Amino acid sequence: MDKLKLKNVLKTGDIILIVVLCVSIGLSFFLFRLLSVEGELVSVSVNGKEVYRFPLSENRNFSVQGPLGVTLIRVKDGKVWVAKAPCPQKICMKMGKISRAGEVIVCIPNKIFIKIEGKAKQVLDGITM
Amino acid sequence: MTRKIVQMSFLVTVASILFSIETLIQSPIPGVRLGLANIATILSLKWWGIKEALIILLMRVLIGSFLTGRFLQPVFLFSLSGGLVAAVVMGLVMVYGNRVFSLIGISILGALFHNLTQILVAYFLYVRQVEIFFLLPLFIFSSLVTGILIGFLAYLVCEKIVIDSSIQITNSIQ
Numbered sequence: 001m002d003k004l005k006l007k008n009v010l011k012t013g014d015i016i017l018i019v020v021l022c023v024s025i026g027l028s029f030f031l032f033r034l035l036s037v038e039g040e041l042v043s044v045s046v047n048g049k050e051v052y053r054f055p056l057s058e059n060r061n062f063s064v065q066g067p068l069g070v071t072l073i074r075v076k077d078g079k080v081w082v083a084k085a086p087c088p089q090k091i092c093m094k095m096g097k098i099s100r101a102g103e104v105i106v107c108i109p110n111k112i113f114i115k116i117e118g119k120a121k122q123v124l125d126g127i128t129m
Numbered sequence: 130m131t132r133k134i135v136q137m138s139f140l141v142t143v144a145s146i147l148f149s150i151e152t153l154i155q156s157p158i159p160g161v162r163l164g165l166a167n168i169a170t171i172l173s174l175k176w177w178g179i180k181e182a183l184i185i186l187l188m189r190v191l192i193g194s195f196l197t198g199r200f201l202q203p204v205f206l207f208s209l210s211g212g213l214v215a216a217v218v219m220g221l222v223m224v225y226g227n228r229v230f231s232l233i234g235i236s237i238l239g240a241l242f243h244n245l246t247q248i249l250v251a252y253f254l255y256v257r258q259v260e261i262f263f264l265l266p267l268f269i270f271s272s273l274v275t276g277i278l279i280g281f282l283a284y285l286v287c288e289k290i291v292i293d294s295s296i297q298i299t300n301s302i303q
Contacts (some may be wrong), residue, residue, distance in 0.1 A: 009231050009232075009233060009281070010231055010233060010234075011228070011229060011230060011231045011234065012229060012231055013226060013229030013230040013231075013234050014231050014233050014234035014237070017230070017234050017237055017238070018234075018273065018277075021237070021241075021269055021272075021273050023275070024266075024269065025266050025269050025270050025273070026139070028265070028266040029266055032263070045256070045258060046254075048256060048258065050189075059227070086259070089204075102260065102263055103249035103263070104258075104261060104263055104264065106251070106258045106261060106264070107258060108203045108251055108255050108256070109203055111255055111256065113256040113258045113260075113261070115258065115260045122187055
């Protein structure tokens, strides 16, 4: 009986699938870094509707009313995070602090969505004439 | 027939317990779970077919959500929708892509479609914000890791326990 090895189990499709996924993950992270700009605005939505819009540079605490209760959001030193949440699993709190444009925090039970927006998305830094 | 019902019930039991225990485990990445109960779906597809796998899945999601007290909560909807899509995709791949994909590839595809379905459900039911798809790379990565792990576990189980066409459990541990 030959020994059980991962090498003997895998078929060609598996290897192709794993490679394709690895490449797409690497590529997306790379693109994300490349395209992401410094965050400028914090946008908070409840149930798909935007309720708050603040500049990221100003420190502040504010609370948002969702279907489950009040979620406490904190903005400090250019970072945003959920300080207190009424949801049972606290996934939104565990998602940590976000600071770059395009990063998000989602709280599914309380239907709260926090995103950071950047400056106007420009592919070029500037054009000289 | 009775034997088959007993075997399916055992799988439902094991899957429900795995599902419940899993909710107690703290995940290093928030919102990402190992998907241990997915082993039951893979095994039922391997041993019987899509119909049996869907029955076992529905029972598992129902019992699991009763045990964890999350019936009709977001987690329940995610498990249900993701599980259904994953089971159908894995069943189709197992029938038509049997020569290309091993259980590991099938399991990765299952995890991938499970996560894709969850994001879509989250988008349409809870947050209508396109930015939620920025979480996609993270979910693809976790699908890859958990898919390989779960697929390999399912493979090991299939090596040890063989259910043949006459529906008899033969234990082939050396």
